[in-house]
Amino acid sequence: MLQDHLHDYIKRFGFTGYTELRAQENRNRAVAMLNGSLVSNSSGVSRGVSARVVKGGAYGFASATGYGDDIEAIAQIVRSASQNATFLDRHVQRGQPDFAPVQPFTRTDGLEHDVPVEQSYLLSVVDELDSYIAERFPKLLSRRVFARVLNMEKLLYTSDGVVSHSFVPRSNIYTIMTTQDQDGQPVELYKVLGGYGNFPEKFKNAEEFFEKLEKQYELLMQKAEGVYAKPGIQTVILDSDLAGILAHEAVGHTVEADFVQTGSVGGPMFGKQVASEKISLVDIAHTAFGELAPVPVFVDDEGTPAQDQMLIENGILTGYMHNKESARKFGHEPNGNARAYEFSDEPLIRMRNTCILPGTDKLEEMIASVEDGYFMTDMNNGQADSTGEFMFGVPMGYEIKNGKLGRAIKDTTVSGVAFEVLKTADMVSDTVTWTNSGMCGKKQMIPVGMGGPAIKVKINVGGRA
Amino acid sequence: MKKAFEVKNQSILDSAELILNEIKAIGADEGETWVSRNVLTELYYELGKISMVRTVFSDKVSVKLLKDKRKGTVNLNSFDPADIKQAVADAWQAAQSAAPDEAEGIAELQENASFNSGEEKPDLDLMYQQLTDLLADTKQDFPKISFDSIGVEHTYSERLYANTNGVRLSEEQGLYQLINMFMAKDGDQTSSFNYFGTVYDDPSERVAEAGRVRRILDETQRQIVTEQIEGSFTGDLVITPGCLENFLWYVGDTYLQDGAMISGTSPWKEKLGEQVASTLVNVELVAEHPELPGTSKLSGDGYVAENMSLIERGVLKNFSLSRYGAAKTGLKRSANSGSTMVFGNGQTSLEDMISGVEKGILLGRFSGGQPSPSGDLSGVAKNSFLIENGKVTKPLSEVMIAGNLGDMLRDTVAVSQERENSGYWLLPWIRVSKVTISGK
Numbered sequence: 001m002l003q004d005h006l007h008d009y010i011k012r013f014g015f016t017g018y019t020e021l022r023a024q025e026n027r028n029r030a031v032a033m034l035n036g037s038l039v040s041n042s043s044g045v046s047r048g049v050s051a052r053v054v055k056g057g058a059y060g061f062a063s064a065t066g067y068g069d070d071i072e073a074i075a076q077i078v079r080s081a082s083q084n085a086t087f088l089d090r091h092v093q094r095g096q097p098d099f100a101p102v103q104p105f106t107r108t109d110g111l112e113h114d115v116p117v118e119q120s121y122l123l124s125v126v127d128e129l130d131s132y133i134a135e136r137f138p139k140l141l142s143r144r145v146f147a148r149v150l151n152m153e154k155l156l157y158t159s160d161g162v163v164s165h166s167f168v169p170r171s172n173i174y175t176i177m178t179t180q181d182q183d184g185q186p187v188e189l190y191k192v193l194g195g196y197g198n199f200p201e202k203f204k205n206a207e208e209f210f211e212k213l214e215k216q217y218e219l220l221m222q223k224a225e226g227v228y229a230k231p232g233i234q235t236v237i238l239d240s241d242l243a244g245i246l247a248h249e250a251v252g253h254t255v256e257a258d259f260v261q262t263g264s265v266g267g268p269m270f271g272k273q274v275a276s277e278k279i280s281l282v283d284i285a286h287t288a289f290g291e292l293a294p295v296p297v298f299v300d301d302e303g304t305p306a307q308d309q310m311l312i313e314n315g316i317l318t319g320y321m322h323n324k325e326s327a328r329k330f331g332h333e334p335n336g337n338a339r340a341y342e343f344s345d346e347p348l349i350r351m352r353n354t355c356i357l358p359g360t361d362k363l364e365e366m367i368a369s370v371e372d373g374y375f376m377t378d379m380n381n382g383q384a385d386s387t388g389e390f391m392f393g394v395p396m397g398y399e400i401k402n403g404k405l406g407r408a409i410k411d412t413t414v415s416g417v418a419f420e421v422l423k424t425a426d427m428v429s430d431t432v433t434w435t436n437s438g439m440c441g442k443k444q445m446i447p448v449g450m451g452g453p454a455i456k457v458k459i460n461v462g463g464r465a
Numbered sequence: 466m467k468k469a470f471e472v473k474n475q476s477i478l479d480s481a482e483l484i485l486n487e488i489k490a491i492g493a494d495e496g497e498t499w500v501s502r503n504v505l506t507e508l509y510y511e512l513g514k515i516s517m518v519r520t521v522f523s524d525k526v527s528v529k530l531l532k533d534k535r536k537g538t539v540n541l542n543s544f545d546p547a548d549i550k551q552a553v554a555d556a557w558q559a560a561q562s563a564a565p566d567e568a569e570g571i572a573e574l575q576e577n578a579s580f581n582s583g584e585e586k587p588d589l590d591l592m593y594q595q596l597t598d599l600l601a602d603t604k605q606d607f608p609k610i611s612f613d614s615i616g617v618e619h620t621y622s623e624r625l626y627a628n629t630n631g632v633r634l635s636e637e638q639g640l641y642q643l644i645n646m647f648m649a650k651d652g653d654q655t656s657s658f659n660y661f662g663t664v665y666d667d668p669s670e671r672v673a674e675a676g677r678v679r680r681i682l683d684e685t686q687r688q689i690v691t692e693q694i695e696g697s698f699t700g701d702l703v704i705t706p707g708c709l710e711n712f713l714w715y716v717g718d719t720y721l722q723d724g725a726m727i728s729g730t731s732p733w734k735e736k737l738g739e740q741v742a743s744t745l746v747n748v749e750l751v752a753e754h755p756e757l758p759g760t761s762k763l764s765g766d767g768y769v770a771e772n773m774s775l776i777e778r779g780v781l782k783n784f785s786l787s788r789y790g791a792a793k794t795g796l797k798r799s800a801n802s803g804s805t806m807v808f809g810n811g812q813t814s815l816e817d818m819i820s821g822v823e824k825g826i827l828l829g830r831f832s833g834g835q836p837s838p839s840g841d842l843s844g845v846a847k848n849s850f851l852i853e854n855g856k857v858t859k860p861l862s863e864v865m866i867a868g869n870l871g872d873m874l875r876d877t878v879a880v881s882q883e884r885e886n887s888g889y890w891l892l893p894w895i896r897v898s899k900v901t902i903s904g905k
Contacts, residue, residue: 034727037793041563043555044540048523059517065524065542084518091593092515119537119555120562127564142728178730178838186730186838231697231865231903261512262613268653326512344505344521383832386613386648386658389862391845393834413834413843415865443614462843462865462903 001114002165005067006049006157009074015159018054018098020302021078023047023067023155024343029199031122032146033130040146043119048343049074051081057096060085063344099324102303104161109298113169114153117199122147125199128206129175129213137177137217141186144176149199150447154301162303168295170447171199172437173209177216181224187410189220189396190380195436196294219396219408226408227399234461235373236414237366237400240433242379242392243452247281247354248440249382250390250418255311255319256337256349257326265388265419266317274317275422279455281312283321284353285336293353294436294449297336301347306336311354315422323349341444348442353449359428366427366456368403374461375400376414384418391415391462413462421457429454467762470577472635474502474623480526480544481627487553488530488629493560496530497571497632497767500544501624506587508596510615515596518589525624530556534565568792571628572767580762583639583666587619591668592641599643602673607649607682609689613658615645619668626767636763641668642888649686656688657847657862659830661707664759664888677885681707684829688848691862694904701825701878702866702900703818703852706885706892708828713748713806713892715836716870721775722802723790730838732871733781737796742779742874745895747809749774750785750801759889760805771800776874807891811880818879818896820855826864826902827857836870843867846902867901876900 050063062080286296376397399406488496537560752770833844
């Protein structure tokens with residue numbers, strides 16, 4: 001755990017002007033097996049200190065690796081940040097006042113999860129899952145099993161008197177199976193296990209996951225006999241994973257206040273109907289439906305206490321995500337969306353846990369309501385645009401014919417314009433599930449949670465003619 | 466420039482020697498390390514203003530050791546001897562639990578050498594001038610362009626590879642880079658976002674004078690009001706150089722590199738020396754090129770990288786395999802497993818290429834899912850125009866394309882004479898036939 005040397009620095013030097021001072025350690029572990037060979041067996045630590053100073057609206061940032069009781073080293077980082085702010089302030093002469101101070105507070109979150117994890121434990125779990133796949137499904141063309149651990153610990157002091165010490169663990173195992181279709185072409189399906197928590201908590205016993213491996217193999221066999229989807233606009237039930245990435249990629253990015261200011265479609269649509277009234281969308285700070293969200297944020301990296309940010313309420317666009325500067329510009333309250341990935345990164349406006357809220361429909365009734373369409377269950381990546389146009393890769397799904405699930409489909413892609421697609425949402429299921437393995441890229445990477453119910457929409461499918 | 470082995474920063478050399486000594490002392494059979502010291506200086510523009518100056522000092526260390534072909538790897542960002550000793554101990558502990566792998570190993574003894582290029586110290590005033598010039602030039606010539614962000618960066622790194630076989634290779638590199646994201650706006654209407662990245666040695670160059678930059682800004686400015694197309698058809702793609710780079714990255718991952726080759730999923734795994742693409746396709750990975758300052762002379766597994774042909778007149782000449790990937794597959798280690806690419810230019814002018822298309826798309830950017838192991842891919846055509854009867858007619862939205870990477874290389878029917886240069890790659894436009902294109 002990070003020792004508090006920042007307090008010693010502040011006691012001796014104090015702050016001059018608006019300053020955020022952060023010590024951070026990202027610890028990661030990776031174990032990967034490919035067809036039984038151990039291709040990765042690594043651990044890593046990225047630790048350092050950063051300072052961000054604001055002068056007249058000009059930001060100066062500096063960081064350096066290492067973090068210890070050398071107070072002078074911390075002072076040097078703050079001085080570098082201050083010099084950078086001074087250089088820029090001299091050029092741009094923006095003359096903006098400091099941010100309004102927040103009420104000082106001190107809090108700690110999640111530190112109890114910081115328990116030692118042995119690399120050998122990751123190896124044993126991965127090896128057991130890999131051996132099970134090899135023995136049970138010997139005809140696979142290839143198999144890959146890999147574990148990833150990312151534990152992020154941050155200690156933040158601000159010149160406003162905010163002190164926050166947090167620890168957020170994430171542990172995942174990915175299982176990828178590849179077989180061949182009737183034409184001899186490789187067909188692949190991957191699944192992700194785990195989420196928030198340290199590795200021994202999430203993976204107490206490999207045997208608990210054997211049933212999921214059996215299911216994954218069954219789905220892969222269905223996919224190997226699958227057909228290409230038909231191209232064009234189709235009626236599609238997007239299961240929770242896809243609804244979650246729709247919330248994140250297609251809507252979430254367009255209502256980040258920095259994108260709004262650049263000209264995203266979220267700007268002119270504020271206060272307007274952007275989705276069917278069955279759709280409500282929120283960026284959850286830390287707690288949802290009585291449980292901790294996948295990526296809980298209690299205090300952001302500018303020292304703002306984190307609260308949920310409503311984005312769409314009953315189809316109306318009602319909110320943006322902010323940092324301190326954009327909140328001041330828009331006259332809104334910041335709710336803790338300024339987040340940094342590494343110690344060497346400055347906070348950016350980022351999502352935390354975007355989620356479409358559940359409706360009242362049953363999934364079975366939704367499928368039964370489709371005469372000719374698709375039920376898409378898995379996603380593998382997504383991208384979105386300032387216009388709200390998005391795409392997601394879909395590695396698993398089924399035809400729906402006359403209200404019943406039909407043949408599996410091969411890999412495809414769906415796309416659309418978010419607000420147009422969401423206006424077609426006429427059924428929303430009553431059950432939300434979360435994914436907690438996603439990393440969002442926007443200058444920096446950052447872990448995010450995504451969640452949602454199943455939703456029934458009209459959407460463009462990138463099938464084969 | 467290649468020269469006799471030397472390391473400017475003594476702490477890099479001291480850290481590497483400490484690591485190798487610790488690796489031997491702990492009882493490992495062999496081991497290797499990368500040690501680097503890096504400084505990033507960034508000037509950042511966002512939301513209509515130059516907002517930040519950022520300086521990042523970072524030390525990076527990686528340790529790999531082997532005992533009875535069992536591997537342990539640890540990464541850290543400290544030169545502190547206590548941290549280094551702990552890292553070697555952690556790698557040793559990781560190796561104890563690992564299964565042995567006969568393909569594991571480290572680079573063989575070779576001539577020790579050093580390479581250097583670029584400047585160590587950034588000129589922050591010139592970077593500031595370059596950024597303000599880009600903003601002013603864009604405002605004057607492309608007034609509808611709105612930058613979301615621009616980063617003008619200088620990175621300096623000195624890095625050393627050392628192993629217990631006695632290999633010592635180092636590279637010192639200073640490089641400027643400009644990255645950005647932008648869109649075009651007219652009232653409440655916006656284009657799709659777009660970007661260009663460029664690396665260079667000289668920050669006094671005016672970025673907006675480059676032909677590639679002007680083309681991308683101009684095309685984006687003409688994409689504010691887009692149209693959709695009805696139905697599906699099989700047509701041609703004229704793929705722009707930046708988009709081609711995206712597809713070639715997919716080709717490497719799906720057909721040529723360690724992952725696809727070791728897993729056996731590469732559709733080209735038995736195709737070395739065979740025709741896999743149109744005879745117009747010539748692709749080379751480069752470690753040194755007079756027009757590409759972004760090349761790196763060292764491979765990730767401890768060798769001096771060389772220029773290497775991947776595909777020559779459509780024939781697969783080499784895979785892109787690391788030492789481990791080669792040992793695992795029984796094939797030859799590749800002289801280059803990097804990503805700095807050159808695609809040989811063709812005989813067709815871009816104008817003639819477009820005029821030969823009856824119906825298709827000028828593809829500016831591809832927003833798609835990861836290709837399947839068989840090379841199937843589909844996604845949205847972004848920043849793109851419709852081509853009808855040999856003419857670029859209208860900007861598009863909500864149009865999807867679907868095809869297969871291998872088929873696309875085989876169905877490449879023209880390669881342009883013109884090429885564009887990002888500093889990392891030198892690529893032409895190519896025309897591909899028989900792609901599924903679908904609108905609403």
